[in-house]
Amino acid sequence: MAKNSKFFHTKPKKERVILASVNVSGHRPLWSHKESLVELGNLTSSVGGVVVSKISQNLKKPNHTYLGSGKLEELNSFKDFDTLICDDELTPTQQRNLESALNGKKVLDRTALILDVFANRAQTSEGRLQVELAQNEYLLPRLQGQWTHLERLGGGIGTRGPGETQIETDRRLLRNRINTIKSKIENVKRHRNIYQSKRTSEGIPIATLVGYTNAGKSTFMNALTNANVIAENRPFSTLDTVTRQITLKSRRKILISDTVGLIQKLPSSLVAAFRATLEEINLSKILIHVIDISDPKASAQWQIAQKTFQDLGISDKPTIVALNKIDRFQSNGKEIDLEQFDNIPTNYIYTSALKGIGFEDLLLKLDYMA
Template identity: 45%
Template sequence: MSSVKPSDALSRSHEIALLVAVEFGGQRRSLSRTAALARNAAVAHIDGHDILSDEDFNVPSTGAVIPSPTFDLQASLEEFRELILSAGAEIGAEVIQRRPKPDPATLLGSGKVEEIAGIAASIHADVILFDHDLTPTQLRNLEEALPCRIVDRTQLILDIFARHARTREGQLQVELAQLEYMLPRLTGRGASMSQLGGGIGTRGPGETQLETDRRRIQRRLVHLKEELEGVRRVRTQQRQRREAVPVPAVALVGYTNAGKSTLFNTITKAGVLESSRMFATLDPKLKAILLPSRRKVLLSDTVGFIRNLPHTLVTSFRATLEEVQKAEVLLHVRDCSSEMQDEHKAEVEKVLDELGVLGKPRIEVLNKIDLLPEAEREVLVASGAVAVSAKSGWGITELLERVDAALVADPIVEQQFEVPQSEGGILAALGAGSLIRERRFEGDSVVMTVAGPASLMGRYRQYWRLDGN
């Protein structure tokens, strides 16, 4: 199946992309009745495309809804379109194929490859984007058969990461992931993968261009890993200095575009970039906040996860994701307005498991509740979930109270103090770092009952009033 956008798209400044999606028989899963109803209503017209018919969704003429096996394909298509837009390209046409299993040579089969070549030529495509990872052999064969550049899903995600990397650390991590992806795919790529020209002194005796490229990439990989190890050492030293004064860490995790950065801004007033584009946040953000108990914690905003997140990215971004590994509590931010929220949750948990943090205390934060009908909001609130709207600030106080209750390091304790009125600094510290339950004056002393972090209470142990009188 294919659909072509109007020809005026060709006059625009963006790269014109041909989107190719493939669904294999073993990948199909059933769809719940509720999700099927929502999906049938939502996909009638998407961006002017008329790609999937009622038969694709198994909707009989009676109007009854049968669990559909094509829901994953449509959800994947929507997500891949967003990735393409985030990469700065414009979709000129889409080609969709369903087949029992991948063709080992071209993924699609020779007939479909010829069809794609014709469509790419007719829309003057700059690039053909596959919503699937290609093996080195498939990539080589497709490049020989098709008239323009071929980019698979992993390469597209890497390109978006490269666009959004702002810090030196982020740029190093992206380059490492790109080179690790590139290395096994050098064979047959010719000049498109080669950065060296021919010439005296550019190669070793009898060495081919492919061997030269491989050797250069391997040297660069070693250098990048050394630089990232230095970043990791600096990060470890910073963390050790922070740990000298016990301040618990809380990390935001979640699927890309779930609203983590908006939530981070609402809580911290930090003003970090908010965007509906995927992977808008790449470099980690860290900021101290005060919880309702007056306890200070460090909140970190991290890169969003995605379905089939390339393993090279998880490996390369391990230095950044150490913030997740060292956090005491994880806030799993979910877009409760998404029909794919359960699938997104499973993908996030898969990455957390790979990082070895799936067993950490985790608070489920259902974001974008303002996009739901009132009846659905009430169901979420009644279920005990932490429902919030990062955009409007609704539910933030309850979320911070839940974080307070979940922290076990430096727990909140209640203690009675008797402090001389002359010790203004101590009285100010207790007032700023804890909640004062009761306060009265006895002679030249202030007697007060406060609730605050155990570390703060212990700092002024000499002023504890133990008799309770």
């Protein structure tokens, strides 16, 4: 509509975003819809969006416009925003319907947002290939109606990647591209496997840092190995696996690997694209499962991680649980409730990757298990 297109021309530099979620009645998720919107907000601001409002609605299930008509009216009366981000993966139809119900405003879902975060963070050529693969697979069923919308908007959240460059691309070309990326990833993987199997054949065991995003894996990596990887207070700082060698007290060598973090509702297309990376955890002898025990959602994050490890077939690996960010408890005097972690192994330690607490214990355990 003319009114809206005028609005797009005068939009401020930072994208103004409204977050929306549907609270499905009778369903008790690990994250309440409000908590999940907080996480969605962190993801949004980590790629430069400004959250101007959060809305949620109780429904039996999301309908053909995701939200009900009342909420849509409310949104249409609230003009001062650029983008609506929904906290679930929308079907292509839901997305189209929602866009037209909102008179052409940009509509994204959790998956598109996470893809954007990943596109922002990918550093290595393999990481970029995996993100591109996931973006293309996400776009494939959404081709219709997507291109004009991307063309009009130019840059911003959710528009990076293949959108701008392949406006004219039809499904067949997109499929070809997907196949090309897949074989490129295979190639990179084969090279890395040769490199890795050389190291494993030299008898050097691998210990892999795993866990929910922002738990402190990379801070550990840097402290243990001087790897100098990015560790920041934002979701998905790490995308690419980094491996470094250290020497233990017994003078034996061990490889420490830092991996991509986990998140609830991780889009299936991303799980598939990153499967190769995550499956490499299979090569490791030991897992160091890092948990941010200062996070109010620590126990839900623990459950999501456990579930993901089961799916990847790595839940039986010898594991050291690092209950991290213990320094935050020492300063606020609060008690730690271990009961919240179902089936936590006895092999846990309290750590602060930031303040260097628990390292000696961790290294001793690694030496014993390696």
